Amino acid sequence: MSKRPYVLASAAMSLDGRLDDTSDTRLLLSSSADFTRVDRVRGSVDAILVGANTIRADNPRLLSASGPDPVKVTLTSTGNLDPDARFFTTGDAAKLVYAPTPLVPGLTERLPRATVADAGDPFDLHRMLADLAARGIGRLMVEGGERVHTMFFTEDVVDELHLVVAPLFVGDEHAPRFVGPGKYPQGRMLLAEVRQLEDVVLLRYLTGQAAKDHARLREAVALADNCPPSTTFRVGAIVTDADDRVLATGYSGETDPHDHAEEVALAKLGDDPGLATATIYSSLEPCSSRTSRPKSCTRHILEAGIPRIVFAWREPAVFVDCVGAETLRAAGREVIELPELADLVKHTNSHLPGVTAEPTS
Numbered sequence: 001m002s003k004r005p006y007v008l009a010s011a012a013m014s015l016d017g018r019l020d021d022t023s024d025t026r027l028l029l030s031s032s033a034d035f036t037r038v039d040r041v042r043g044s045v046d047a048i049l050v051g052a053n054t055i056r057a058d059n060p061r062l063l064s065a066s067g068p069d070p071v072k073v074t075l076t077s078t079g080n081l082d083p084d085a086r087f088f089t090t091g092d093a094a095k096l097v098y099a100p101t102p103l104v105p106g107l108t109e110r111l112p113r114a115t116v117a118d119a120g121d122p123f124d125l126h127r128m129l130a131d132l133a134a135r136g137i138g139r140l141m142v143e144g145g146e147r148v149h150t151m152f153f154t155e156d157v158v159d160e161l162h163l164v165v166a167p168l169f170v171g172d173e174h175a176p177r178f179v180g181p182g183k184y185p186q187g188r189m190l191l192a193e194v195r196q197l198e199d200v201v202l203l204r205y206l207t208g209q210a211a212k213d214h215a216r217l218r219e220a221v222a223l224a225d226n227c228p229p230s231t232t233f234r235v236g237a238i239v240t241d242a243d244d245r246v247l248a249t250g251y252s253g254e255t256d257p258h259d260h261a262e263e264v265a266l267a268k269l270g271d272d273p274g275l276a277t278a279t280i281y282s283s284l285e286p287c288s289s290r291t292s293r294p295k296s297c298t299r300h301i302l303e304a305g306i307p308r309i310v311f312a313w314r315e316p317a318v319f320v321d322c323v324g325a326e327t328l329r330a331a332g333r334e335v336i337e338l339p340e341l342a343d344l345v346k347h348t349n350s351h352l353p354g355v356t357a358e359p360t361s
């Protein structure tokens with residue numbers, strides 16, 4: 001299977017599941033606090049995608065005030081796009097238009113501010129995603145509308161969904177829905193977060209590997225409850241193989257007061273061949289320097305050859321300035337941070353100076 005970006009689908013819908021009404025003006029479903037959140041998510045991704053019909057209906061800018069503007073992406077089968085639409089005229093980031101092969105030369109001439117990319121003939125979503133990955137897009141936010149969300153979900157290429165429910169009805173059967181009929185992946189998604197933002201509710205769901213990572217990391221976080229009383233960090237770690245089977249677990253102080261969770265788990269594995277395709281889950285960013293022992297957990301992970309590291313809480317500068325995540329990334333390892341679980345970890349570490357946790361769900 002070809003490489004594709006991490007796909008985050010985002011939508012705001014009414015209580016009757018509509019993305020908009022059928023009037024000429026765009027229906028604001030999000031609250032002001034939610035628009036601020038959406039702006040932050042836009043600032044955290046590499047690219048943002050909407051369907052050509054959303055450009056025609058809303059004339060969106062798709063910019064971010066809170067981060068670098070993401071690359072803008074759209075897709076069309078007709079080429080019916082206005083070169084003066086705000087999608088093309090606002091922001092400095094690149095604009096990409098994916099179209100079926102026969103349309104590419106004509107559209108390239110008509111849309112001078114954009115790069116028109118070949119999506120195959122017929123249009124191939126997987127080819128488009130592979131092309132985005134090849135252009136360096138690691139995280140793609142998909143804002144809709146209905147046809148686009150339907151296609152991404154039925155093709156099973158969504159990793160995360162941010163669904164906002166607004167407290168109003170649209171009541172028009174011609175208004176666009178969040179998604180239409182189709183053959184969707186079976187099974188339940190993982191509900192990772194529920195957040196109230198003024199009068200709307202954000203539901204954050206995860207699928208596939210993203211859901212597995214979240215669930216395993218939660219287990220690693222809970223392991224830290226076994227740590228003996230300590231004046232340093234209380235951390236839990238789990239090593240899993242390529243099939244998500246647990247190879248080993250560890251927690252701080254498990255056998256000796258100086259033990260770190262990751263080194264305890266790794267010491268149980270020796271040179272297990274499964275390490276070459278393993279993932280290590282740690283509630284805290286792996287340490288990059290130590291006073292009590294010669295090797296940092298970052299060094300242990302590098303020497304064990306583990307290719308994937310998932311952690312929740314970036315180490316705060318309580319004792320040292322940690323560069324574990326940067327060091328592992330620089331060495332070519334895949335490092336995934338799930339900050340939504342950081343408050344749980346802070347809660348277990350509230351004995352440390354300056355560490356306070358928000359209430360957790």
Ligand SMILES: NC(=O)C1=CN([C@@H]2O[C@H](COP(=O)(O)OP(=O)(O)OC[C@H]3O[C@@H](n4cnc5c(N)ncnc54)[C@H](OP(=O)(O)O)[C@@H]3O)[C@@H](O)[C@H]2O)C=CC1
Nearest residue numbers: 011012020051052053054076077078123144145146147148
């Ligand atoms: N509330 C919210 O969060 C959001 C609401 N919206 C709303 O959604 C509505 C638009 O939704 P909808 O009408 O479904 O349109 P979409 O925005 O999903 O765009 C559909 C268009 O995208 C292109 N397209 C889709 N699939 C393909 C494919 N496989 N190959 C080639 N091109 C493809 C086609 O363009 P073409 O016709 O040019 O061939 C198609 O008409 C608007 O009212 C907008 O306000 C949109 C985003 C977010």
Ligand SMILES: Nc1c(N[C@@H]2O[C@H](COP(=O)(O)O)[C@@H](O)[C@H]2O)[nH]c(=O)[nH]c1=O
Nearest residue numbers: 012027028029030058060061062063143
């Ligand atoms: N109406 C609506 C959304 N609509 C999305 O926002 C786009 C407008 O972007 P911009 O012009 O940059 O502000 C619009 O085209 C559609 O993709 N999004 C949401 O989170 N909540 C909402 O209620």
